[in-house]
Amino acid sequence: MVMEEGRKRRKCPRIPVYLDVRVDQQDGIVVKGKVINLSTEGICIKTDDPVFAKEEITVEFLLPDTLTSVRLGGQVVWYRYDTKTVEKKEQVHFSGVQFLDLVESHRSLIRYFTLKMLHDVELVREQGIERVLSDVLNLPPKERKTALNILTHKGFITEEQREEIDHGD
Numbered sequence: 001m002v003m004e005e006g007r008k009r010r011k012c013p014r015i016p017v018y019l020d021v022r023v024d025q026q027d028g029i030v031v032k033g034k035v036i037n038l039s040t041e042g043i044c045i046k047t048d049d050p051v052f053a054k055e056e057i058t059v060e061f062l063l064p065d066t067l068t069s070v071r072l073g074g075q076v077v078w079y080r081y082d083t084k085t086v087e088k089k090e091q092v093h094f095s096g097v098q099f100l101d102l103v104e105s106h107r108s109l110i111r112y113f114t115l116k117m118l119h120d121v122e123l124v125r126e127q128g129i130e131r132v133l134s135d136v137l138n139l140p141p142k143e144r145k146t147a148l149n150i151l152t153h154k155g156f157i158t159e160e161q162r163e164e165i166d167h168g169d
Contacts, residue, residue: 014039015117024058040110041097051095053079073100078079118150129156159160
């Protein structure tokens with residue numbers, strides 16, 4: 001399945017969010033929308049106007065729990081529209097954006113936020129532990145260890161499972 005192959009390539013967890021985003025396209029058009037998931041590698045955006053694949057854009061959003069506005073260059077790696085809205089005046093479009101110029105300070109803020117979200121029991125339940133673990137396994141060793149400790153502390157995995165997962169590579 002294509003979605004599962006994409007999950008295996010991910011280097012970090014994607015956390016569902018609902019944040020305002022401004023998208024500056026190269027032709028000067030500004031599109032407003034929502035970030036619907038976030039990771040240190042990229043975001044998925046939902047917009048009323050299309051932002052097509054292969055387009056280089058700049059996105060700006062406010063990172064939750066901070067006063068930090070994050071403005072980053074990115075490339076749209078995929079585009080889809082909601083087929084249920086085709087006949088309506090207001091269509092809904094989705095684009096996957098890979099960050100191109102993520103500085104370490106922004107990467108650290110986003111990584112901190114995504115790891116912090118693992119404390120959200122409802123979020124982990126909604127995503128499913130298998131899906132969360134699939135993303136966690138792709139983290140760098142230090143962050144993977146932190147994420148596994150959070151999941152153990154919250155009771156999603158046992159100490160034995162944590163050890164097995166952490167030493168399985």
